[in-house]
Structures are given as C-alpha cells and as structure tokens.
Amino acid sequence: SQTIHQWPATLVQPVGSPLSLECTVEGTSNPNLYWYRQAAGRGLQLLFYSVGIGQISSEVPQNLSASRPQDRQFILSSKKLLLSDSGFYLCAWGEQGFFGYTFGSGTRLTVV
Amino acid sequence: QQQVKQSPQSLIVQKGGISIINCAYENTAFDYFPWYQQFPGKGPALLIAIRPDVSEKKEGRFTISFNKSAKQFSLHIMDSQPGDSATYFCAAIGTGSARQLTFGSGTQLTVLP
Numbered sequence: 001s002q003t004i005h006q007w008p009a010t011l012v013q014p015v016g017s018p019l020s021l022e023c024t025v026e027g028t029s030n031p032n033l034y035w036y037r038q039a040a041g042r043g044l045q046l047l048f049y050s051v052g053i054g055q056i057s058s059e060v061p062q063n064l065s066a067s068r069p070q071d072r073q074f075i076l077s078s079k080k081l082l083l084s085d086s087g088f089y090l091c092a093w094g095e096q097g098f099f100g101y102t103f104g105s106g107t108r109l110t111v112v
Numbered sequence: 113q114q115q116v117k118q119s120p121q122s123l124i125v126q127k128g129g130i131s132i133i134n135c136a137y138e139n140t141a142f143d144y145f146p147w148y149q150q151f152p153g154k155g156p157a158l159l160i161a162i163r164p165d166v167s168e169k170k171e172g173r174f175t176i177s178f179n180k181s182a183k184q185f186s187l188h189i190m191d192s193q194p195g196d197s198a199t200y201f202c203a204a205i206g207t208g209s210a211r212q213l214t215f216g217s218g219t220q221l222t223v224l225p
Contacts (some may be wrong), residue, residue, distance in 0.1 A: 103155035
C-alpha cells in the first residue's frame with residue numbers, strides 16, 4: 001500500500017534561518033507531488049507541484065522553493081525565512097491519471 | 113482568483129441533524145470534485161468524491177449532490193454526530209497531467225451533543 005511521510009511535525013525557526021521540509025512517498029512510482037500551505041484560518045494554498053523528477057511548477061511567487069531530487073521525494077526549502085512563512089505545510093501525492101490525492105500529516109512551522 | 117467558493121464558513125448542528133455545505137465553481141476545466149475532512153493538526157483526508165457526469169453519490173451518511181449546469185455541488189451529512197465536528201473542504205481537480213486540486217475556503221462544522 002502507498003504511504004506518505006512528512007517531517008518534521010513541528011518546527012520553530014528564527015527569522016532569516018533556512019528551511020528544509022521533506023516529503024517521501026512509498027509504494028508507488030512517478031506520482032504527482034504537491035506542496036500546500038494552510039495559513040491561519042482554514043484555506044489551503046497550492047505552492048508547488050511536480051509531475052516528474054526535476055520538474056517543478058510554482059503557483060505563487062514565494063520566499064520558498066521546491067525540489068524533487070528523486071521520484072518519490074519532494075523537498076520544500078527557503079534560504080531565509082520570513083515571519084509570513086509561518087503556517088501548516090502539507091505535502092500530497094496523486095497518481096497520474098487517478099482522481100485522488102493523499103495528504104501527509106503536515107508540518108506546523110512557526111517563524112519567530 | 114478563487115475558483116471554488118464554499119459556504120457557510122461555519123456551521124453548528126445538533127446531533128442527529130443534517131449538515132449541508134455548498135460549493136460553486138467557476139472554471140469548467142475541472143473533472144473531479146472531492147470533499148476533504150480535516151481534524152485539527154491533521155492533514156485533510158478524502159471523504160467522498162464525484163464526477164460531473166453523476167448527479168448524486170452517497171456513501172454511508174455522506175451524500176454529494178452535483179448540479180453541472182449550475183456549477184454547484186453540495187455535501188450533506190445525515191444524522192450528524194459530534195465526531196463529525198471538523199473542517200470540511202470542497203475541491204475541484206483540474207484536467208491535465210498536473211491534476212491540480214483547488215480548494216474551497218473550508219467550513220468549520222460543530223455538531224452539538
């Protein structure tokens with residue numbers, strides 16, 4: 001069965017520090033991968049998606065970047081965090097041509 | 113630009129009552145409409161989903177009604193229970209290989225015991 005792992009679960013980082021959040025998927029190959037952010041309140045905003053290794057599409061200009069170094073690994077990064085980067089970050093995967101998304105358990109990032 | 117509009121923002125229902133959440137979409141390039149349930153501190157979990165060529169889908173106490181001509185769809189939770197208290201998101205998946213998922217703004221449901 002397929003599983004998605006996302007870590008860390010919580011993170012407190014000072015302003016100006018770097019960020020690296022990792023997401024891996026098991027039990028499938030060539031998945032679509034997504035990073036979402038959920039700010040205070042409830043809305044989910046698509047940040048990046050990838051349909052293959054090295055292929056990254058950005059939905060919103062950010063202080064963030066994403067990379068997909070391996071087929072089932074998706075990384076969200078920042079060189080210098082801003083206070084506004086605080087939020088709940090969610091990784092998700094979907095099989096190409098399939099209609100379902102599975103989300104990871106999320107990372108609660110607090111920038112102080 | 114919000115392409116999926118969801119209402120109400122919050123909903124309080126008595127145990128055993130019916131919870132109804134409505135969504136409307138603007139972009140016709142969607143071909144799948146899932147609903148997600150999210151508990152605090154957790155990632156959203158797929159609850160139920162429907163294709164636009166189907167007018168209704170029922171799974172247990174959860175029913176999606178879909179009106180393609182009006183570009184509207186809704187979630188009905190029958191016999192609502194306190195354990196249903198969560199945030200519910202409607203969503204739409206776009207056509208194309210990226211299969212991007214656009215969320216509504218969410219509805220915080222509280223079911224009173």
